Amino acid sequence: MNVEIPGQGKVIGFYGKEAQMLVHCGELAEMIQAITKIHRIGCGPDVPPDAYENLVEEVADCLICFQQLIEIYGIPDHELQRMIDYKCVRQEARMDA
Numbered sequence: 001m002n003v004e005i006p007g008q009g010k011v012i013g014f015y016g017k018e019a020q021m022l023v024h025c026g027e028l029a030e031m032i033q034a035i036t037k038i039h040r041i042g043c044g045p046d047v048p049p050d051a052y053e054n055l056v057e058e059v060a061d062c063l064i065c066f067q068q069l070i071e072i073y074g075i076p077d078h079e080l081q082r083m084i085d086y087k088c089v090r091q092e093a094r095m096d097a
Contacts, residue, residue, distance in 0.1 A: 012071060031059070038052075
């Protein structure tokens with residue numbers, strides 16, 4: 001993934017950490033709804049354009065939220081990468097078992 005998410009410090013400063021964390025919960029709920037809709041329709045190449053566009057929008061919203069959480073809690077890239085590596089290795093091991 002190679003996307004650019006501009007710094008979210010101004011947004012966090014304007015609305016506040018607590019308010020933004022509630023926004024994050026709402027955005028994640030909207031992502032769940034978008035995934036559920038596509039699952040009901042079918043995950044193949046014939047996903048209607050509006051469902052696909054909604055999924056892309058919700059993914060973007062969640063990525064922005066994740067960037068805000070990274071900034072709020074000062075999570076360094078190496079910590080995220082360490083956890084991603086751990087999770088991926090664990091998943092690979094489960095599939096190999």
